[in-house]
Structures are given as C-alpha cells and as structure tokens.
Amino acid sequence: MHQNRTYTLIKKTMKTENTNIDYQQIPGWGMDMDPDNEPTYPMKNYTGDDHNRLNYERSAQQPVEIELLKSIERPVYPVVFGTTVPPSGLSGIIRRYAFKHSEDRYRHWIPLILADRINAWEGIIEDLGKGVFPNILAERGIKAELKYNAAGLAKKVLVAAVVGTLLFTYLSKKKK
Numbered sequence: 290m291h292q293n294r295t296y297t298l299i300k301k302t303m304k305t306e307n308t309n310i311d312y313q314q315i316p317g318w319g320m321d322m323d324p325d326n327e328p329t330y331p332m333k334n335y336t337g338d339d340h341n342r343l344n345y346e347r348s349a350q351q352p353v354e355i356e357l358l359k360s361i362e363r364p365v366y367p368v369v370f371g372t373t374v375p376p377s378g379l380s381g382i383i384r385r386y387a388f389k390h391s392e393d394r395y396r397h398w399i400p401l402i403l404a405d406r407i408n409a410w411e412g413i414i415e416d417l418g419k420g421v422f423p424n425i426l427a428e429r430g431i432k433a434e435l436k437y438n439a440a441g442l443a444k445k446v447l448v449a450a451v452v453g454t455l456l457f458t459y460l461s462k463k464k465k
Contacts, residue, residue, distance in 0.1 A: 348368045350366070350368055351368060351370060355375040357370060358385065358388040359388065360388065361388070361391060374408075381404075383401075383403055383404040384404045387400035387404065413425075
C-alpha cells in the first residue's frame with residue numbers, strides 16, 4: 290500500500306514539475322517506478338546463455354603513443370584511454386609516484402587527488418605564461434551558483450570576507 294502511494298506521488302510530482310511535458314504520455318515512462326511492475330522480480334529468467342557473455346570479440350588495442358600510467362594490479366593497458374592530457378610537470382611526478390603503489394592504499398589515491406589540484410594551478414600558470422588571463426569566476430561556475438544557489442553563494446562570500454578580514458587584522462597587528 291505504502292509503495293503504491295509513493296509511486297502515485299512521484300508520478301504526480303513529475304507531471305507538475307514541468308507543465309510542458311506530460312511524462313505519462315511518453316511510452317514506457319515510469320515502468321520501473323511501480324514496485325508491482327518490476328521486470329526483474331522475483332528472479333531472472335535463466336536461458337542458459339549466461340556463459341556466452343564472455344565469448345565476444347574484443348576491441349583492438351589503442352596504440353600507446355603517449356606516457357600512460359597503469360595500475361600495478363593490471364597486467365595490460367586498457368583497450369581505450371584518453372590521450373589529451375599526459376602526465377607532466379609536478380602533477381605528473383606525483384601521479385607517477387601514486388601509480389607505483391597498490392590501488393588499495395592511501396599512497397595511491399591521496400597523491401592522485403593532490404596531483405589534480407596541482408594540475409589546476411599548473412593550467413592557470415600555463416595560461417598566464419601564454420598571456421591569457423583565466424576567467425576564474427566563470428570557470429568556477431559563478432553564474433550557475435548565483436542562479437541556482439544564491440544563498441549558498443552569499444554564505445561563501447560572507448565566510449571569505451570574515452576570514453579575510455580576520456587574517457588581514459592579525460597580520461597587520463603582527464607587523465606593529
């Protein structure tokens with residue numbers, strides 16, 4: 290009873306959120322929302338072909354023409370991978386260190402997070418070196434933040450102003 294009521298409420302909510310689209314008119318819409326019409330319940334229809342999922346033709350290996358970091362747990366490179374940003378600079382050194390360690394260790398994941406942050410700063414420095422001043426506010430999504438989370442943005446600005454004022458006051462008094 291409770292599940293059907295939830296299903297009805299969700300359908301009504303979805304219909305009223307956007308008055309231009311009547312979701313109930315879309316063929317198949319909401320078929321997985323009704324718990325009484327769950328297509329995979331109570332059990333899978335076993336056809337005997339489950340073992341055939343392993344018999345497929347693998348894609349050809351993408352040629353490795355850049356430095357590609359590979360987990361020590363994996364014997365081969367992935368079949369396809371991105372080539373736009375090979376490891377370089379300080380972030381690349383940190384990434385190479387991280388990939389010398391197992392994926393189940395913090396020594397692997399924490400350096401990768403740090404390398405991402407450093408890589409963002411490397412990009413800003415690279416832009417400045419090319420004479421391009423990055424529009425940091427636009428890149429941080431200030432327009433979307435203002436449109437969809439104005440209260441959160443105001444809170445962030447207020448906190449930054451208070452912290453900046455306290456820091457400025459502390460440093461000013463320390464010089465005297």
